[in-house]
Amino acid sequence: QDLAIKGKVQSADGYLPGASILIKGTSRGSTTDANGDFTLTSPANATLVVSFIGYKTLEIPVGSKTVFDIMLENDATQFNEIVVTALGIAREKKALGYAVQEVSGKTLTQARETNLVNSLSGRLAGVQITNSNGAPGSSSRMIIRGASSIGSNNQPLFVVDGVPVDNSNFGSGTGIDYGNAAASINPDDVESINVLKGPSAAALYGSRGANGVVLVTTKSGKGTKGIGVSVNSNTAFESPFRLPEWQNEYGQGAAGQFTYVDGKGGGKGDGVDESWGPRLDGRLIAQFDSPIAADGTRTPTPWIAHPDNVDKFFETGRTLTNSVAVTGSNDKADFRLAFTNLDQTGILPNTNYKRRTVSLNAGWNLTSKLSIRATGNYIKDGSDNRNNFGLYFIWFGRQVDMDKLKAYKKPGSIYQYNWNDNYWTNPYYLLNESTRANEKDRLYGNFSATYKFADWLSLTARTGTDFYEDRRKTKSAARQAIIGTSALYDAYNEEQIFVRESNSDFLLNATHKFGDFDITANIGGNHRTNYAQRNYMGATELAIPRVYNFGNSRQKLVGENSYIKKTVNSLYAAANLGFRNYLFLDLTARNDWSSTLPSNNRSYFYPSAAVSAIVTDIFDIKSSVLSFAKIRAGVAQVGNDTDPYRLVSTYKYENAWGSTPSLSENNAMLNANLKPEITSSYEIGADIRLWHNRVGLDVTYYNKVSKNQILDVNISNATGFLSKLLNAGKIKNSGIEIQLTATPVKLDKFSWDIGLNWAKNNNKVVALDGGLTTYQLNTSYNSLTQATSSNSFRGLSVEARVGQPYGTFFGKGFLRAPDGQIVYDSQGYPMIDPVSRVLGSFTPNWIGGISNTFTYKGFSLSTLIDMKQGGDIFSQSINIGRYTGVLKETTFGREDGVVGQGVVNIGTSAAPEYVPNEKRISSEEYHHKYYLLTNNENTIFDASYIKLREVKLTYMISGKVFNKLPFRDIAISIVGRNLALLKSNLPHIDPETSYYNDGNLQGIENGQIPTTKTMGFNISFNL
Amino acid sequence: CTSDFDTINTNNNSAATGTADLFLPHGIQSAVDIYWGGSLGMDIGDGYSQHWARIQYTDIDQYTVSSDVYTAAWQGLYVESLADYQRIYKIGKESGNVNYQAVAVILRSWAFMLLSDVYGDIPYTDALQGLEGNLLPKYDKQKDVYAGIVAELKSAGETINTSDKSMAIAGDILFNNDLSKWKKFANSLSLRVLSRMIDKADAPIDVKAEITRILSDPVKYPVIASVADNIQLNYLDATNNQNPVNVNRKTRDDHRVSATLVNKLKDLKDARLPIYANKPVLRDEYTGVPNGLSSSQAGKLGLDSTSRVGSYFTGPTAPGVVMSYAELLFLKSEFAYKGIAAAGDAAKNYSDAITASFAQYKLAITPEYLSANALKPGAAGFTQIMEQKWIALYGQGLEAWTEFRRTGIPDLKPPVLNTNQNVIPTRLPYPNSEESLNYQNFSAALTAQGGKNDMKMKLWFAK
Known part of the structure; x- marks a missing residue:
């Protein structure tokens, strides 16, 4: 006869929800609820098998007892966390000789960032993420353990379900961010993300793994019983994270004067886009929006401040994300089919982003072997x-009433109405009439088959592809009213980009156990092809206004196209040797053959080795303090190739002269003898858990040296060339990563978890090549257009300079007296030192994050604080805003002038004699000279920050409440992202921003769209 | 399976081979664009010669020059223009076409001269050897650059073969493949170079003998002989073929005619004023802008109350003049004034030069103007020659600035507000790239010239 029994399962840490109670020899059983309680009907004389992961399984005879109080003992040997490693091989984490860090998909979907990469920010030790701007669908840059390549890509490789996906970002060179490919991976479909940080982790991915690998595993239907449906709906609102603080005391104009006549200099200071005009005291002044009398003159209107004119311009962005997934599985097959619709409007008027994703993941065990x-x-x-x-409001008349600009066309005209017709386009006119649209279709996926020859031997073959076509249409509406003949006509261009990467690989896997040894061996090979194509056509002047068609061109059309191809073949082998399940050795070897290198150098081999030892098992330590300890060490080498077509020079096409065709000498000298780049690294680390796992500490030290870097090195222009492609340069990164997890409180219904990560990376450019000391990062190579372009920031150079960290700012600063004071000339103007100097670097000293999670019954509250210490930013906005008198701090001395603080040399340059500067100049003159746009010293700021990155409150409703309804597992959460800047030494702008989305040129703020703060709520449930 | 790798890595997007004619259009246009437009042409050339002044963003007019400006000129001429001429020369040599070689040498001479006029000592004999592996070119002294150019132009002009049809050239957007005009260019340019050296006791060549060689044998050494011979690029009204000043005016409105020039032309009642300047939108009188205003002073003057640059110069098809008949006659006038018999009569050349300048703008010269400006004897006469030359060089600001630096005429004054310690810039600094990428040769050049890398160091021709 059966007994109704009940009980409670707990451990030294408290109750154990979800523990399994099984009647031995049957499939009958139960699991504990949130309080560790269970009920079960069991025959007498049966035996209960009680188990829970991380604890020793217990067998308890039932006898005649009906109430059980079961205590499970911590099992230190069971740290069998499974992680996905290189080539998609699932491994026990404890056997790895290198650092791997995982983020679950749940974290990503609740945190709800449109861009998957952004939601990783602050969660991973040693991973720096730069959210470039607040435009919908924009890209982000991810750097693991510092930049290791001087001139090439430094971003990690993204691998989805074992197949690499393309992550290029082919900007159009117009400053528009069309998003990189990692940004379009749908967070709703992600099961987990594993980040392999060092080359030793990534040795098997070859070249592109040198910067680390981000392994994305998508959700499958495995483990669901029958058919399940899950639904997630998210609504989020975005607003600018930070806008500059403006002054509201003085309006547009120069020398304290302003009268509007035509907005281009016809009146007094009305052609000026600066705010050095009269005090905003309500006096009557003719303005752009003043009523026009019958005789054509303007009736003066009150000259008053509009303090919120800029804030009002930005709208509340809205992102709606709805997804539904259907899953199912049985013992033969499983599937998951999901659809997600994302609809976003930006903080700028008339901007948006849309994304629809359909994903399918299905598996079928055809036979027991296949x-x-x-x-x-x-x-x-x-x-x-x-x-x-964005930069617009940094050049502005502070009195401008934005509401008046909303009707952006002149009455009876298709052309703009504006406050200034000298330089500016009405922002509403620009955003509504000059649109940058794109449409991208992307397909990626793979097919794999595994055949088990025997329990110990299997073969997997896989082929996958990732391709997209991006069609961009750029309209530029004529402005007409602008100076002279400017922008008399509309312009239009279309750009079509097709990118494809295909990978086919096989992997033979064998495992064997003899005695105390376990051995796993893998042999594999990969064939990769990359293809990209760009077609561009542009009409610089259109005949009939607003008809955006090439047939409507007044001028010869401008056309460009290019195609690039690349193939890499690889063979690799890996062996994992385990001894008594506590000592592990990993060996890998790989050889690549790349089409981009010359025939004598195109084959390159590189190995890795790693060991890990579970100290607590080896010495059989049983301690209530030390639960688990592992030490690990690894060495690795990774080779790297280059972009296609960098061996033999070709000539550049130039614009034809009328009908006479034209070529020119290439500006870059290529190199027929390139060798592969080699990154060598080692890392050591320890993973320690204390007090029954209540505290976990993972520490890693790494050191990596990259040499033979393939660099487009700038050379003296007198050679006839800008650059020569060399195998030059050695860059060293070393650093420490610490991850700490702790559960300070764990009570019956309440728990508190802390996660902390911290990383310091020392980055140093060790050498370039004979004689050269500087490599300029402002020079960038676009493989698709095969063009080298150089960006200049008012003379500032961003460099890899020998002996300095990567990303050194080198430029002009104030001339200073020996005591550090600024030297002024006899006119009261600060002087500039003719010799350039190091002004800073964008490389941070350290980065870190702290997360806290509080759980009480069904409630969970989590916070994430993200921080960066050190690293500078070049901010055009702050410097220009001071130059133009629109920022808050520019109001001093407007009435009686300014005496610049510093000294004047009244002696000679050989025998200087410094006396205090006493020359009084107007505030406008002072700001123009002090914040001279070519004085780079004023534009460099410390970009350290502490940010409240995320706050998330979730409530899980237990199924019972909805007994009669089909809903299960309802979770409601409220999420805020980028909520507050807790600390920053930088005024006016978000210290975490980048003009050059995801390239190596970082630390540049150039008036891009402000980054955003997000508030949203999320509902998910299953059917 | 790497057998197809070489095919995969073959770049089919651009040309691996090209003929000489294909390099001429870009080679010529890039240099004329730099000479006539850009910040070098407009702010440095036209600005520092006080033909133009800034009405907005006046820093550069107060002699605060950003490194972008002096980098762009250096980089543009070496990398865009000279690299093409070098390629044309190489192709000409390989194919045995002496005319392409000569054309390349003439263009190269013009560009090197421009570089030396602006910067001083420059890489010349060592320059353009990147493909040969010389990444650290040495600098040559300015006097050696000039002397080398005279020798190169002589041999280039002499080797041009106008009769052998197999040696015809194509792609010549400057002279429409007329080789006789290249001869005139070579010899006229030689005279310009020689004028830089005429007063220099340490010139490495016999300057007067070279001038006499050219002027006494017009058959062997023809020079520009009429306004129709003016060496100029006739820009086209098509995208990327437009005059660079026109391109600049599409988005910027920063320049006005300088008060220095307007006042001078008003004093002279010069009929060229309506060509050189437009009347302000809001005033019925030509109004120049003083150089080097503060932004508030400039703002008070107003964009529409001051004279914009004449429409003749801002249209899309405005010609980019490299050397005019007027300039050649002024050179001859100076040579005659300095006692070179072959140059003829100073006064005749002078009045012909003024007449040619008027004719360039289809203006008829009046006898009153010529008599009112008749050449005076002695030093006053030389001042007149150089002042009239300064007026005639309007648009070719770099040449006007160079002639001012060489002769001190006209008597230009630095603006009240300036950041160059009251010195009208004597040169442009070498770009930062030379400082970081070719440091030893860069610093040796500064030592040899006895100065700092600033805008106060006097160049050899001006010492």
Whole structure:
């Protein structure tokens, strides 16, 4: 006869929810609820098997007892966390000789960032993420353990379900961010993300693994019983994270004067886009929006401040994300089919981003030996307008009433109405009439088959592809009213970019156990092809206004196209040797053959080795303090190739002269003898858990040296060339990463978890090549257009300079007296030192994050604080805003002038004699000279920050409440992202921003769209 | 399976081979664009010669020059223009076409001269050897650059073969493939170079003998002989073929005619004023802008109350003049004044030069103007020659600035507000790239010239 029994399962740490109670020899059983309680009907004389991961399994005879109080003992040997490693091989984490860090998909979907990469910010030790701007669908840059390549890509490789995906960002050179490919991976479909940080982790991915690998595993239907449906709906609102603080005391104009006549200099200071005009005291002044009398003159209107004119311009962005997934599985097959719709409007008027994703992941065990799996993702994303815009208000008349600009066309005209017709386009006119639209279709996925020859031997073959076509349409509406003949005509261009990467690989896997030894061996090979194509056509002047068609061109059309191809073949082998399950040795070897290198150098080999030892098991330590201890060490080498077509020079096409065709000598000298780049690294680390896992500490030290870097080195222009491609340069990164997890409180219904990560990376450019000391990062190579371009920031150079960290700012600063005071000339103007100097570097000293999670019953509250110490930013906005008198701090001395603080040399340059500067100049003159746009010293700021990155409150409703309804597991959460800047030494702008989305040139703020703060709520449930 | 790798890595997007004619259009246009437009042409040339002044963003007019400006000129001429001429020369040599070689040498001479006029000592004999592996070119002294150019132009002009049809050239957007005009260019340019050296006791060549060589044998050494011979690029009204000043005016409105020039032309009642300047939108009188205003002073003057640069110069098809008949006659006038018999009569050349300058703008010269400006004897006469030359060089500001630096005429004054310690810039600094990438040769050049890398060091021709 059966007994109704009940009980409680707990451990030294408290109750154990979710523990399994099984009647031995049957499939009958139960699990404990949130309080560790269970009920069960059991025959007498049966035996209960009580188990829970991380604890020793217990067998308890039932006898005649009906109430059980079960205590499970911590099992230190069971740290069998499974992680996905290189080539998609699942491994026990404890066997790895290198650092791997995981983020679960749940974290990503609740935190709800449109861009998957942004939601990793602050969660991973040693991973720096730069959210470039607030435009919908924009890209982000991810750097693991510092930049290791001087001139090439430094971003990690993204691998989805074992197949690399393309992560290029082919900007159009117009400052518009069309997003990189990692940004379009749908967070709703992600099961987990594993980050392999060092080359030793990534040795098997070859070249592109040198910067680390981000392994994305998408959700599958495995483990669901029957058919399940899950639904997630998210609504989020975005607003600018930070806007400059403006002054509201003085309006537009120069020398304290302003009268509007035509907005281009016809009146007094009305052509000026600066705010050095009269005090905003309500006096009557003719303005752009003043009523026009019958005789054509303007009736003066009150000259007053509009303090919120800029804030009002930005709108509340809204992102709606709805997804539904259907999953199912049985013992033979599983599937998951999901659809997600994302609809976002930006903080700039008339900007948006849309993304629809369909994903399928299905597996089928055809026979007991053969199983197959297919994944496919179709993503359609794009925008009607992703205009870049921002610097505008840094050149501004502070009195301008933005509301008056909303009707952006002149009455009876298709052309703009504006406050200034000298330089500026009405922002509403620009955003509504000059749109940057794109539409991208992307498909990626793979097919794999595994055949088990025997329990110990299997073969997996896999082929995958990732391709997209991006169609961009850029309209530029004529402005007409602007000076002279300016922008008399509309312009239009279309750009079509097609990118494809295909990978096919096989992997033979064998495992064997003899005695105390476990051995796993893998042999594999990969064939990769990359193809990209760009077609561009542009009409610089259109005949009939607003008809955006090439047939409507007044001028010869401008056309460009290019195609690039690349193939890499690889063979690799890996062996993992385990001894008594506490000592592990990993060996890998790989050889690549790349089409981009010359025939004598195109084959390159590189190995890695790693050991890990579970100290607590080896010495059989049983301690209530030390639960687990592991030490690990690894060495690795990774080779790297280059972009296609960098061996033999070709000539550049130039614009034809009328009908006479034209070529020119290439500006870059290529190199027929390139060798592969080699990154060598070692890392050591320890993973320690204390007090029954209540505290976990993971520490890693690493050192990596990259040499033979393939660099486009700038050379003296007198050679006839800008640069020569060399195998030059050695860059060293070393650093420490610490991850600490702790559960300070764990009570019956309440728990508190802390996660902390911290990383310091020392980055140093060790050498370039004979004689050269500087490599300029402002020079960038675009493989698709095969063009080297150079960006200049008012003379500032961003460099890899020998002996300095990567990303050194080198430029002009004030001339200073020996005591550090600024030297002024006899006119009261600060002087500039003719010799350039190091002004800072964008490389931070350290980065870190702290997360806290509080759980009480069904409630969970989590916070994430993200910080960066050190690293500078070049801010055009702050410097220009001071130059133009629009920022808050520029109001001093407006009435009686300013005496610049510093000294004047009244002696000679050989025998200087410094006396205090006493020359009084107007505030306008002072600001123009002090914040001279070519004085770079004023533009460099410390970009350290502490940010409240995320606050999330979630409530889980237990199924019982909805007994009669089909809903299960309802979770409601409220999420805030980028909520507050807790500490920053930088005024006016977000210290975490970047003009050059994801390239190596970082630390540049150039008036891009402000980054955003997000508030949203999320509802998810299952059916 | 790497057998197809070489095919995969072959770049089919651009040309691996090209003929000489294909390099001429870009080679010529890039240099004329730099000479006539850009910050070098407009702010340094036209600005520092006080033909133009800034009405907005006046820093550069107060002699605060950003490194972008002096980098762009250096980089543009070496990398865009000279690299093409070098390629044309190489192709000409390989194919045995002496005319392409000569054309390349003439263009190269013009560009090197421009570089030396602006910067001083420059890489010349060592320059353009990147493909040969010389990444650290040495600098040559300015006098050696000039002397080398005279020798190169002589041999280039002499080797041009106008009769052998197999040696015809194509792609010549400057002279429409007329080789006789290249001869005139070579010899006229030689005279310009020689004028830089005429007063220099340490010139490495016999300057007067070289001038006499050219002027006494017009058959062997023809020079510009009429306004129709003016060496100029006739820009086209098509995208990327437009005059660079026109391109600049599409988005910027920073320049006005300098008060120095306007006042001078008003004093002279000069009929060229309506060509050189437009009347302000809001005033019925030509109004020049003083150089080097503060932004508030400039703001008070107003964009529409001051004279914009004449429409003749801002249209899309405005010609980019490299050397005019007027300039050649002024050179001859100076040479005659300095006692070179072959140059003829100073006064005749002078009045012909003024007449040619008027004719360039289809203006008829009046006898009153010529008599009112008749050449005076002695030093006053030389001042007149150089002042009239300064007026005639309007648009070719770099040449006007160089002639001012060489002769001190006209008597230009630095603006009240200036950041160059009251010195009108004597040169442009070498770009930062030379300082960081070619440091030893860069610093040796400064030592040899006895100065700092600033805008106060006097160049050899001006010492």
